[in-house]
Amino acid sequence: MKKGHLVVVLAVVSIAAIAILAHRARASVRVPALEKPLPPPTVDPAAYNAKMLQLANLPPQTDCAPARRRLEPRPGRQTERKNRRRTLPAPARSSAIAIHPAAYAGKQSASRLKTIGRRKPARRPRPCPAPLWPVHTVLPQAGALLPFKRIVTYYGNFYSRQMGILGQYPPAQVIARLRAQAAAWARADPSTPVELALDYIAVSAQQAPGRSGRYRMRMPGGQIDKALRMARQIHGLLFLDVQPGWSTVQAEVPPLAKYLQQPNVELALDPEFALIRGKRPGKYRGTLNAAAINFAARFLAKLVARNHLPPKLLVIHRFTQRMVTGSGRIRPLPQVEIVMDMDGFGSPAEKISAYRDFIERRPVQFTGFKLFYKNDVKWGGHLMTPAEVLRLSPRPSFILYQ
Numbered sequence: 530m531k532k533g534h535l536v537v538v539l540a541v542v543s544i545a546a547i548a549i550l551a552h553r554a555r556a557s558v559r560v561p562a563l564e565k566p567l568p569p570p571t572v573d574p575a576a577y578n579a580k581m582l583q584l585a586n587l588p589p590q591t592d593c594a595p596a597r598r599r600l601e602p603r604p605g606r607q608t609e610r611k612n613r614r615r616t617l618p619a620p621a622r623s624s625a626i627a628i629h630p631a632a633y634a635g636k637q638s639a640s641r642l643k644t645i646g647r648r649k650p651a652r653r654p655r656p657c658p659a660p661l662w663p664v665h666t667v668l669p670q671a672g673a674l675l676p677f678k679r680i681v682t683y684y685g686n687f688y689s690r691q692m693g694i695l696g697q698y699p700p701a702q703v704i705a706r707l708r709a710q711a712a713a714w715a716r717a718d719p720s721t722p723v724e725l726a727l728d729y730i731a732v733s734a735q736q737a738p739g740r741s742g743r744y745r746m747r748m749p750g751g752q753i754d755k756a757l758r759m760a761r762q763i764h765g766l767l768f769l770d771v772q773p774g775w776s777t778v779q780a781e782v783p784p785l786a787k788y789l790q791q792p793n794v795e796l797a798l799d800p801e802f803a804l805i806r807g808k809r810p811g812k813y814r815g816t817l818n819a820a821a822i823n824f825a826a827r828f829l830a831k832l833v834a835r836n837h838l839p840p841k842l843l844v845i846h847r848f849t850q851r852m853v854t855g856s857g858r859i860r861p862l863p864q865v866e867i868v869m870d871m872d873g874f875g876s877p878a879e880k881i882s883a884y885r886d887f888i889e890r891r892p893v894q895f896t897g898f899k900l901f902y903k904n905d906v907k908w909g910g911h912l913m914t915p916a917e918v919l920r921l922s923p924r925p926s927f928i929l930y931q
Contacts, residue, residue, distance in 0.1 A: 571668040571863065572677075580676040581663035583720070584895075586922040593657035662923045664892045670863045672839030674724060675895050675926050680842075681711045682726040682768065684899075684931040686733060687752055693931040694902065695729060700759050707763065710930060717915035718924075725765035726795075728844075728929060729756035731788075732781050734772035734802035734810035744810050745774030745781070745802075753788060760793060768795045768844060772802035774810050778821040782828055789841070790832045796825060797844040800852045801872070817845070819855035822867075830864035841865050844897060844927060848873030848883055853891075861894040868927045870897030876909030877917065884921060897927030904931075 674680065683703060685693025695703060711723045731748050738744050753769070760767035769788060771781050778798060788794045800817035802810045822845060829841040843865050847853045853869075861867045869891070871884045880898075888896050898918055905912045918925060 569863070570671045572671055572673050574668060577668060577676065578663070584676050584924045584926065585660065585662035586920075586924050587660055587662065588922060590657045592654060594654040661890065661892045664894050666861050666894055667863050669840045669861075669866055670833075673866055674840075674842065675866050675868070677722070678724045678926075679714060679718065679721045680724045680726050680766065680927045681707070681714050682728045682766075682927065682929045683707050683710075684728040684730075684770075684929055686730040686748070687755065688733075688748075692730060692733075693728075695727065695756075700755075704759065704763055714915045714928065718919055725763045726768060727756055727760050727763075727765065728768040728770050728797055729753065730772065731769040731785060732771045732773065732776075734774040734799075734804075736809055736811050738775075741776075743774050743776040744804070745772060745776050747781075747784070757788070757791075757794070766793050766795055766842070768797045768842070770797040770799060772799045772810070773804075773815075774802060775804060775806055778803070778817065778825055782825050786828075786832065789829065790836050790838070792838050795842040795844070796829060797846065797870075798822065798825060799846045799872075801846065801848075814849065814852065816851050817853055819853075819858035822853070822859050826860065826862055826865045826867065830862045833864035842868060842927075844868045844870050846870045846872035846899070847887055850887060852887075856891045856893060859893050866895060867893050868895045868897045869893050870899060870927055870929060871925075872899045872929075874899075874901040874904035874908055876905075877911055877913050879909065880905075880913065881921065889922065895926045896923055897929060898925040899929040899931060901931050 669675070683694050683706070685695030685697070687696050689696045694706070698706070707725055707727075711725055715723045729748075729752075731753055733746050733748065735744050735746050739746060757767050767788075769785050771778065771785075773781050782789075782796065785796070789796060798817060798821075801814055803815035803817050803821075804810055804813055805815075808815075822843070826843055829843060832838065833841055841864065845853060845859075845867065847869065848871060853859075856869070859867060869888050871880065871888050873880060873883050875883075884896075884898065898921070900913060900918075902912065915928075918928070
């Protein structure tokens with residue numbers, strides 16, 4: 530082999546060796562797998578469950594017994610005899626009875642005599658039904674207000690004196706009254722801190738179709754900003770209340786996103802004023818289904834995730850069966866806590882009955898109770914006190930005054 534050829538061969542061998550070593554080095558290096566992001570932390574489960582049980586306020590059950598686990602019978606002599614008798618051929622049984630008729634008759638008579646004079650055994654009480662409260666659902670993310678606080682709220686619209694206290698008094702007087710009312714709740718239940726809030730009707734149902742033809746009016750930004758300033762003044766929450774009229778939740782909630790993405794702004798929906806075309810608000814009662822409510826919850830959850838916010842609150846007002854349909858399909862989310870609020874005026878007995886029928890017996894997550902300064906007194910003769918409301922089971926976490 531010539532000297533030039535030898536040099537070429539050695540060069541090729543060297544390059545091949547270097548390539549092999551490089552390949553082995555790459556193979557030995559492990560690329561770390563991409564780690565999935567950890568889910569946001571939740572509230573402390575023990576503290577949450579303890580407070581939920583306190584809110585449930587379960588009455589004592591005296592006419593029922595705790596459900597017992599049903600056990601399978603143990604095989605024994607008596608069972609074996611019964612099994613043997615069941616397997617005895619029919620002719621053998623009949624012949625045995627024919628041969629000893631007096632013996633069988635005597636045994637039956639003796640057994641009847643033994644029962645004479647005995648008292649019937651006491652009937653066992655029925656098993657206690659499983660309690661509906663507290664509700665077993667998802668744990669909210671860390672920073673959730675409920676169930677650790679009680680929210681005391683004033684309701685209304687600045688354009689109307691008839692729609693609630695927010696339109697009846699100047700802002701300073703509204704705030705002073707709200708603080709006094711919250712103090713009464715703090716005295717009635719010292720174990721639950723009170724959070725102040727305003728519930729401002731941001732989309733108001735109308736008796737006329739208006740320019741949109743949807744029988745609703747969206748409040749101008751200046752009015753919502755005024756409500757937001759008042760909420761910040763009391764270091765509290767602002768609920769934007771939506772009365773869709775002939776519009777929909779899907780159409781009315783997204784335009785409020787610039788407010789809802791703020792940490793102290795929440796959402797409320799009023800099914801009474803969600804009507805189909807052909808029925809005017811105020812003349813007919815409306816309704817919302819679970820799909821519309823779940824849409825609002827998912828919309829809020831996206832805002833929470835995108836803006837790194839504490840969990841949002843979604844309040845649903847109701848006071849009839851048909852006002853909310855499919856309530857069993859409403860889904861609370863870790864980012865959104867849902868409150869079903871009993872919204873109706875009348876006597877204490879009427880309000881408590883409606884609360885039991887439409888809130889207590891249809892559990893979702895948390896409950897609310899609305900009190901009317903004027904209509905409860907006018908139509909029911911009495912405004913319920915915090916102590917009276919706290920006797921309810923479950924105890925409301927959201928208190929709304931109109």
